[in-house]
Amino acid sequence: MTIGALVLWAAVLWSAYLLAHLLLNGRWWGWLLPSLAPPPLFVAVPVLLGALGLTAGGSAGLGAAALAAVALVAGVGQSGLLLPRPRRGPRPAPPGEALRLVSWNTQHWCQRTDPERFYPFLRQLNADVYLLQEHHHDRFDGTYALINEEARLRATFPEYGIVIARGLVTMSRLPVAEVVGTAAQRTLRVDLRLPGGGVLATFNVHIPVQLRLLSPLRAEFYRAVRSRAADREREYRGLASDVADCPHPALIAGDFNTTPAMGDARRITQLGADTVHMTGRLYPASWQPRPGMRWWRLDWVLTTPGARVHTYRFRDPGDLSDHCVQEVTVTLDGAPRPSC
Missing domain, CATH: 3.60.10.10 (Endonuclease/exonuclease/phosphatase)
Known part of the structure; x- marks a missing residue:
C-alpha cells in the first residue's frame, strides 16, 4: 500500500469520527467519552493529513488532502480556536460604574x-x-x-x-x-x-x-x-x-x-x-x-x-x-x- 493510500485511509477514519462526533455529541451519553478529545485535534489532525496528502501526491494523496480540507472546515468550530474578526475600539465603562x-x-x-x-x-x-x-x-x-x-x-x-x-x-x-x-x-x-x-x-x-x-x-x-x-x-x-x-x-x-x-x-x-x-x-x-x-x-x-x-x-x-x-x-x- 502506498503512502498516499495510507494517508487516504487515515483521512477517511478521521472523517468518520468527525461525522459521528457532530451527530452524536451532546445527544447520546456514550459519546461523552469520545468528546473528551483535546479540542485542538479538530484542527491539528486535518492539517497534518492534508500536508501528508499533498506531499504524497497522486490521486490517493490528493483525495486525502481534499477530504482533510472538508474535515477542517467542518471541525474548526469544535477546536476552541477563535476565528479572526474585525477589531473594534475598546468599550470603556462609564467612570465609577463598572x-x-x-x-x-x-x-x-x-x-x-x-x-x-x-x-x-x-x-x-x-x-x-x-x-x-x-x-x-x-x-x-x-x-x-x-x-x-x-x-x-x-x-x-x-x-x-x-x-x-x-x-x-x-x-x-x-x-x-x-x-x-x-x-x-x-x-x-x-x-x-x-x-x-x-x-x-x-x-x-x-x-x-x-x-x-x-x-x-x-x-x-x-x-x-x-x-x-x-x-x-x-x-x-x-x-x-x-x-x-x-x-x-x-x-x-x-x-x-x-x-x-x-x-x-x-x-x-x-x-x-x-x-x-x-x-x-x-x-x-x-x-x-x-x-x-x-x-x-x-x-x-x-x-x-x-x-x-x-x-x-x-x-x-x-x-x-x-x-x-x-x-x-x-x-x-x-x-x-x-x-x-
Whole structure:
C-alpha cells in the first residue's frame, strides 16, 4: 500500500469520527467519552493529513488532502480556536460604574495548598464580586465533603456580603438584593443591587464532571458516565429554565466542565452572550495553567441583555488551582430584558 493510500485511509477514519462526533455529541451519553478529545485535534489532525496528502501526491494523496480540507472546515468550530474578526475600539465603562467580577474554581478550596497563600491571593484579586466554586474537599472516591470556611472568609472580607450554598461561595461589596432558589442544583443565584438602583443577577455555576477516576475495564466506570450524563442534562435544563425566568440582566459564570468540543457547549451559548473574544487570544484556555501552555477552556462567562461586558481576561492562579481566574468588568446598559 502506498503512502498516499495510507494517508487516504487515515483521512477517511478521521472523517468518520468527525461525522459521528457532530451527530452524536451532546445527544447520546456514550459519546461523552469520545468528546473528551483535546479540542485542538479538530484542527491539528486535518492539517497534518492534508500536508501528508499533498506531499504524497497522486490521486490517493490528493483525495486525502481534499477530504482533510472538508474535515477542517467542518471541525474548526469544535477546536476552541477563535476565528479572526474585525477589531473594534475598546468599550470603556462609564467612570465609577463598572463592576469588577471574578469567577474561579478553587480546586477543592486549598485542600492541597497553603491557606496562608490562598486567602491573601483571594484578597489580592480585589474584586467587587467573587463567584467561587468547589467550597468543599475531595474524598477521592467520586464524592466530596462540604466544608465551612465562613468565619475565615468574614474575617478576611469584612466589607463583603457572603452567601454560601451547594459548595459555592458568592461574595459582594454591593448589597445583596435577594438570594433566589434555582432548579439547577449546582448553581447559586444572588441578585445584587447596583449603585444606580438596577439589579444584576449573578449565577455562580459548577456543572458536574463527566466521569469518575475508575478503570475503564470495570462496568462501574460506564455506569458512572451514564449517571453523570443524566446529572449534567438535569443541570443544564435547570439552568436554562432559571436564566429564562430571571427578570433582571444576568451574568452567568463558573466552571462548566465543558470544552468547546463537547455538545453541551451548545447549551452554554444559548444561555447568553459569550464574550471570550475579548480576551484577545486565538486559543483561550482556562484549565491546567502552565508556563507557556494551557490545555483547553472549561470556564465560561455569559451575559443576558442589559448586562454589558467591557473587559474579560484569564488570570494565572499561580499553583493554587488547576483553573485560571476569570476576570470581567461589567455594567448595566439600561436595556430592558426581553420577556421569555
